[in-house]
Amino acid sequence: MAIPQGTPPRVLTIAGSDSGGGAGIQADLKTMLALGTHGMSVLTAVTAQNSLGVQGVWELPADAVRAQFRAVVDDIGVAAVKTGMLATAELVETVAALLGPLGVPVVVDPVGVSKHGDPLLATDALDAVRTRLLPVATVATPNLPEVAQLTGVTVRDEDDLRRAAEAVLAHGPRWALVKGGHLPGDATDLLTDGTTEHWLRAPRLDNRHTHGTGCTYASAIAARLAVGDEVPEAVAAAKEYVTGAIRAGFPLGAGIGPVHHGHALAPRPR
Numbered sequence: 001m002a003i004p005q006g007t008p009p010r011v012l013t014i015a016g017s018d019s020g021g022g023a024g025i026q027a028d029l030k031t032m033l034a035l036g037t038h039g040m041s042v043l044t045a046v047t048a049q050n051s052l053g054v055q056g057v058w059e060l061p062a063d064a065v066r067a068q069f070r071a072v073v074d075d076i077g078v079a080a081v082k083t084g085m086l087a088t089a090e091l092v093e094t095v096a097a098l099l100g101p102l103g104v105p106v107v108v109d110p111v112g113v114s115k116h117g118d119p120l121l122a123t124d125a126l127d128a129v130r131t132r133l134l135p136v137a138t139v140a141t142p143n144l145p146e147v148a149q150l151t152g153v154t155v156r157d158e159d160d161l162r163r164a165a166e167a168v169l170a171h172g173p174r175w176a177l178v179k180g181g182h183l184p185g186d187a188t189d190l191l192t193d194g195t196t197e198h199w200l201r202a203p204r205l206d207n208r209h210t211h212g213t214g215c216t217y218a219s220a221i222a223a224r225l226a227v228g229d230e231v232p233e234a235v236a237a238a239k240e241y242v243t244g245a246i247r248a249g250f251p252l253g254a255g256i257g258p259v260h261h262g263h264a265l266a267p268r269p270r
């Protein structure tokens with residue numbers, strides 16, 4: 001399919017909806033726009049969610065997920081994909097089967113629980129994530145609770161990040177990006193393909209309004225891959241973007257507010 005000049009790179013998110021607009025599909029599409037790409041979506045689940053937590057989850061049927069994917073891919077085409085909340089084992093398997101033959105970079109954010117501790121993935125879906133989804137990932141981006149769930153490795157300090165990344169790589173993604181956001185001290189992540197290591201460091205920002213950091217980071221990586229970056233460059237650019245978004249995170253509702261996806265686009269209205 002010939003892409004006319006001036007068309008923004010096309011990026012697809014396969015994830016759940018966050019009605020509060022800070023995480024999930026909403027975070028992904030805002031991030032993709034902020035990074036100069038055309039975002040598209042395959043919705044896997046609807047959540048009733050706000051700054052206080054997740055009040056309800058409704059999964060879509062596998063047929064609806066397959067139909068959305070085919071509608072986008074067969075007509076518009078995609079240059080990179082990001083996956084987020086997949087909710088059930090059936091949806092994990094459905095999405096992995098669709099992505100296997102696609103032939104474009106895939107960023108897998110293996111979302112397990114929300115910041116408030118609400119489950120976003122059935123516990124009986126973990127095996128499908130390990131055996132079906134991680135093998136089709138170009139980059140897998142687990143946070144520390146997700147690393148523990150998927151590999152059994154507990155990370156207490158930066159030295160453990162290397163062991164965690166190796167355990168993630170054993171499940172088949174080309175690159176593992178283990179996020180140290182849940183450790184005290186600097187916000188340090190480790191990206192490795194088993195032969196090279198890239199340490200991504202940012203100062204820990206004193207801002208509690210961090211809802212959606214993981215979705216935003218993974219979507220930014222996918223957007224940069226769609227633009228044509230190699231994985232290490234894409235992750236470095238995404239780290240810079242998510243750090244800026246966390247710095248500008250703002251209060252909303254009575255609980256944890258979102259990161260600011262448009263931080264680099266426009267000044268905040270007064």
Ligand SMILES: Nc1ncnc2c1ncn2[C@@H]1O[C@H](COP(=O)(O)OP(=O)(O)OP(=O)(O)O)[C@@H](O)[C@H]1O
Pocket residue numbers: 023114115142143144179180181182187188189202203204205206207210211212213214215217239242243246
């Ligand atoms: N307070 C902070 N200051 C600076 N960077 C942070 C902070 N918290 C997290 N990060 C960074 O944000 C990125 C996302 O990491 P995090 O561990 O928060 O992901 P996550 O837990 O998957 O996010 P989510 O809570 O949205 O699921 C990482 O680069 C991490 O280092």
Ligand SMILES: Cc1ncc(COP(=O)(O)O)c(N)n1
Pocket residue numbers: 015016017018023024025047049084085111113114115116120210211212213214215
């Ligand atoms: C639909 C959806 N997807 C992902 C997250 C994780 O984001 P967070 O850990 O910041 O709550 C979420 N809360 N909701």
